[in-house]
Amino acid sequence: MKRVTIKDLAKKLNINPSTVSRALHNHPDVSADMTAAVQKLADKMGYKPNQMAINLRNGHNKTIGLIVPEISMFFLPSVMKAVEEATHERGYNLLILHSNDSVQRESENAELCLFNGVEGVLVSLTKQTHDIEHFAELSYSGTPVVYFDKVLQPTHAHKIVISDENAAQQAAEQLLARVVNMARPTRICGFFGDARLAITQDRVLGFTAALTAAAHECDSDNLFFVDTIDSAYTTLKTLWQQPTRPNALFVMSDEILTGVMKAIGELRINVPAELQIVAMSDGFVPQFMVPPIPYIETSGYRMGKQAAELLFNLIAGQEIEPDTNFIDTPFVG
Amino acid sequence: MKRVTIKDLAKKLNINPSTVSRALHNHPDVSADMTAAVQKLADKMGYKPNQMAINLRNGHNKTIGLIVPEISMFFLPSVMKAVEEATHERGYNLLILHSNDSVQRESENAELCLFNGVEGVLVSLTKQTHDIEHFAELSYSGTPVVYFDKVLQPTHAHKIVISDENAAQQAAEQLLARVVNMARPTRICGFFGDARLAITQDRVLGFTAALTAAAHECDSDNLFFVDTIDSAYTTLKTLWQQPTRPNALFVMSDEILTGVMKAIGELRINVPAELQIVAMSDGFVPQFMVPPIPYIETSGYRMGKQAAELLFNLIAGQEIEPDTNFIDTPFVG
DNA sequence: TTGAAAGCGCTAACAA
DNA sequence: TTGTTAGCGCTTTCAA
Numbered sequence: 001m002k003r004v005t006i007k008d009l010a011k012k013l014n015i016n017p018s019t020v021s022r023a024l025h026n027h028p029d030v031s032a033d034m035t036a037a038v039q040k041l042a043d044k045m046g047y048k049p050n051q052m053a054i055n056l057r058n059g060h061n062k063t064i065g066l067i068v069p070e071i072s073m074f075f076l077p078s079v080m081k082a083v084e085e086a087t088h089e090r091g092y093n094l095l096i097l098h099s100n101d102s103v104q105r106e107s108e109n110a111e112l113c114l115f116n117g118v119e120g121v122l123v124s125l126t127k128q129t130h131d132i133e134h135f136a137e138l139s140y141s142g143t144p145v146v147y148f149d150k151v152l153q154p155t156h157a158h159k160i161v162i163s164d165e166n167a168a169q170q171a172a173e174q175l176l177a178r179v180v181n182m183a184r185p186t187r188i189c190g191f192f193g194d195a196r197l198a199i200t201q202d203r204v205l206g207f208t209a210a211l212t213a214a215a216h217e218c219d220s221d222n223l224f225f226v227d228t229i230d231s232a233y234t235t236l237k238t239l240w241q242q243p244t245r246p247n248a249l250f251v252m253s254d255e256i257l258t259g260v261m262k263a264i265g266e267l268r269i270n271v272p273a274e275l276q277i278v279a280m281s282d283g284f285v286p287q288f289m290v291p292p293i294p295y296i297e298t299s300g301y302r303m304g305k306q307a308a309e310l311l312f313n314l315i316a317g318q319e320i321e322p323d324t325n326f327i328d329t330p331f332v333g
Numbered sequence: 334m335k336r337v338t339i340k341d342l343a344k345k346l347n348i349n350p351s352t353v354s355r356a357l358h359n360h361p362d363v364s365a366d367m368t369a370a371v372q373k374l375a376d377k378m379g380y381k382p383n384q385m386a387i388n389l390r391n392g393h394n395k396t397i398g399l400i401v402p403e404i405s406m407f408f409l410p411s412v413m414k415a416v417e418e419a420t421h422e423r424g425y426n427l428l429i430l431h432s433n434d435s436v437q438r439e440s441e442n443a444e445l446c447l448f449n450g451v452e453g454v455l456v457s458l459t460k461q462t463h464d465i466e467h468f469a470e471l472s473y474s475g476t477p478v479v480y481f482d483k484v485l486q487p488t489h490a491h492k493i494v495i496s497d498e499n500a501a502q503q504a505a506e507q508l509l510a511r512v513v514n515m516a517r518p519t520r521i522c523g524f525f526g527d528a529r530l531a532i533t534q535d536r537v538l539g540f541t542a543a544l545t546a547a548a549h550e551c552d553s554d555n556l557f558f559v560d561t562i563d564s565a566y567t568t569l570k571t572l573w574q575q576p577t578r579p580n581a582l583f584v585m586s587d588e589i590l591t592g593v594m595k596a597i598g599e600l601r602i603n604v605p606a607e608l609q610i611v612a613m614s615d616g617f618v619p620q621f622m623v624p625p626i627p628y629i630e631t632s633g634y635r636m637g638k639q640a641a642e643l644l645f646n647l648i649a650g651q652e653i654e655p656d657t658n659f660i661d662t663p664f665v666g
Numbered sequence: 667t668t669g670a671a672a673g674c675g676c677t678a679a680c681a682a
Numbered sequence: 683t684t685g686t687t688a689g690c691g692c693t694t695t696c697a698a
Contacts, residue, residue, distance in 0.1 A: 050450075052449070055389070095428060
């Protein structure tokens with residue numbers, strides 16, 4: 001059974017398709033009677049506009065693309081939720097493209113957005129992405145692109161990111177405030193991710209800055225770089241056997257926090273009595289501890305909201321100078 | 334700067350657009366020379382087919398829709414990952430539609446899929462959905478629909494679900510096996526979700542069946558219905574103060590398990606020495622415990638994979654009788 | 667082997 | 683106020 005088209009309506013009413021089209025859009029030129037008649041028939045026959053025809057005619061899609069490097073449990077669901085909401089509010093659709101941590105696929109995804117006439121693109125880059133040439137065509141064709149979370153810093157582009165250094169510093173300050181009056185000598189350790197990543201380096205900077213400012217010693221013995229849940233877990237286990245256990249721990253991310261919490265469970269460490277912890281987190285993981293682990297909120301939801309907002313402003317044609325925008329990172333706990 | 338079209342290529346080569354189109358598709362009727370020449374020029378000029386035009390011509394979209402009731406952390410990310418993979422493998426795109434637990438929006442989303450010419454739809458229903466009339470138009474128009482996870486049981490449709498009763502029974506049996514030789518008297522409790530939901534009722538059935546089969550008493554004092562993380566948490570805390578603490582716990586879902594784990598952390602319950610637990614889970618949450626909590630895997634990933642597979646078979650035109658399919662629910666632990 | 671022409675469904679400039 | 687016409691870019695039938 002074929003779908004009802006504008007032509008069908010026109011034929012039934014012995015009028016021209018263009019009149020039907022106008023009537024359906026409440027064009028002021030069409031008489032009230034005509035408009036009513038057309039809309040009534042459209043309703044009766046269950047007319048639904050063919051979005052694909054509209055897309056072709058308009059040259060675009062009422063869709064935005066979301067390109068993500070991986071679908072992890074820790075951050076992306078929050079981002080997606082925010083983006084989906086923003087997208088739906090404006091009557092747009094959301095096309096999800098997954099790069100699977102491959103630059104090749106990221107590039108294909110950018111092309112896909114272009115071919116499909118997507119009106120705007122949100123991108124979080126893969127770890128391997130060292131230039132964004134493959135997005136040039138998109139921007140070139142007038143499709144706005146907003147980079148979020150995993151971005152390439154030196155580039156001139158619209159970016160929404162966490163201020164890693166600041167956020168880490170805030171977290172470290174919170175941690176310091178909690179151990180300042182402790183009886184036994186304070187040892188503060190920091191758990192960080194892959195040392196080669198910019199995000200890690202920035203967070204280390206913030207962490208050490210806070211400690212230095214508090215005149216607290218901060219040598220490299222207290223910095224640990226663990227790039228998986230498991231290595232976080234084993235590292236804390238080892239550390240806990242040392243004669244000088246830490247009594248305060250900075251944790252850079254949810255992934256690492258997961259490993260840390262496993263170790264805490266197994267070692268039956270009394271948190272926070274024996275070990276103060278402050279993390280950087282989206283907020284889901286810390287609640288698994290009682291009392292919940294305090295954290296600087298690096299909210300995927302907030303990031304998604306802000307990135308989408310910016311993107312839609314660009315789509316609406318606002319002239320906005322490409323810039324790096326930081327999301328709020330409030331303390332929770 | 335405008336995109337290069339087939340016409341542009343044709344003009345440059347002084348041939349007809351139809352020949353260009355054929356050459357680009359390696360049509361056997363076109364001479365090798367012509368084909369080569371066209372493809373070379375296309376390459377040089379950076380020709381990219383306009384997907385929107387192709388969609389209009391074909392009447393469909395190389396896209397599948399995924400309609401989900403909510404974006405939670407517990408299950409959906411796994412489903413999405415699987416669906417995304419399956420979709421990408423076949424050169425399709427993924428349109429994500431979020432019903433926000435509203436039947437109204439679910440219905441709109443179904444329409445959207447229709448208008449957009451989506452080739453197939455995967456749906457997980459909202460809790461409030463009591464009929465699937467709003468998907469009738471879609472199926473009617475020949476777009477296959479596969480329901481997964483949250484389905485409407487009595488309906489004649491393609492469904493991929495967990496066998497709740499079986500899976501719960503397996504979990505309960507695992508739990509029984511673990512307490513069979515315990516010194517102190519065994520008390521087995523079950524933590525379930527909202528008692529009004531079919532999923533809960535089925536899981537209760539499986540649980541009680543296992544206990545009954547093992548000649549283990551199973552009165553209603555041992556069944557707890559908690560529909561949030563918090564109520565799971567407080568319920569276990571209260572339960573633990575009772576003179577006859579349970580020494581075995583069945584947990585129906587990740588959400589409930591989260592609350593249970595909070596209580597365990599706070600009460601410093603020694604798991605599994607003091608309390609054996611077997612859960613039903615996607616696998617992410619149990620790892621926060623050391624040793625990890627054993628579970629019957631109700632895998633979103635597997636469900637997504639299987640649902641997508643079925644959908645693509647239907648899209649490919651296979652005649653498959655609508656039926657309810659159960660995914661495997663292996664024991665992990 | 668290639669060209670001509672029509673059409674997917676919709677809209678907008680132009681004419682009447 | 684309504685109709686005519688052309689065109690978005692692509693494919694395919696039919697004709698040459």
